[in-house]
Amino acid sequence: MANEKKIDCIILGLLSHEELTGYEIKKRMDTTLKYFWSASYGSIYPALNGLVARGLATKRKDTVSRRNKLFYTITEDGREYLKKWLALPVEKDMLHYETLLKLFFGNEQGAEQTILHIEAFEEKIKKELPYLISAKKMLKDCLEENSAHKYYLLTVEFGIKTYMCYLEWCREARKFLTDKGD
16 A cells, blocks of 8 residues: 555545546545645546556446446445555645745745735635535534535534634734834
């Protein structure tokens, strides 16, 4: 398991819940998982082909529509692989924010430009926070329907708390950069 690709495990995790097309996997990545992981079509489709080749997933053509969709399903070997990966210790948790990079090197541009980046970051967070709050309510309302919902809820609550801290930091950072040392 030392060389497992995270994208393989993410896809298997999504498939463990339901049969999906590559497009639907990308859509889940861009909505539900976007707060803590991302992937491109260029990484999803090769990963799907690899999972099928290794017997961790199967694919079937849609016979109902004329769009020739390919549906992917996790196999028992795929479930075992996913379970083994889930039991491994976390290798690293990483935060990648271009805003923080630009802040770190902000001395080159000065406070005015840096504040613009902070404000843009703050606006992004303010736009995304209602989605997380809505997801929290929805998940709380249907906790009993599926045992996976409590785990989804935990990630949503993490996101809400993190975003609230981000907003607090934005206010403090803006104030820090605008204070004249009075």
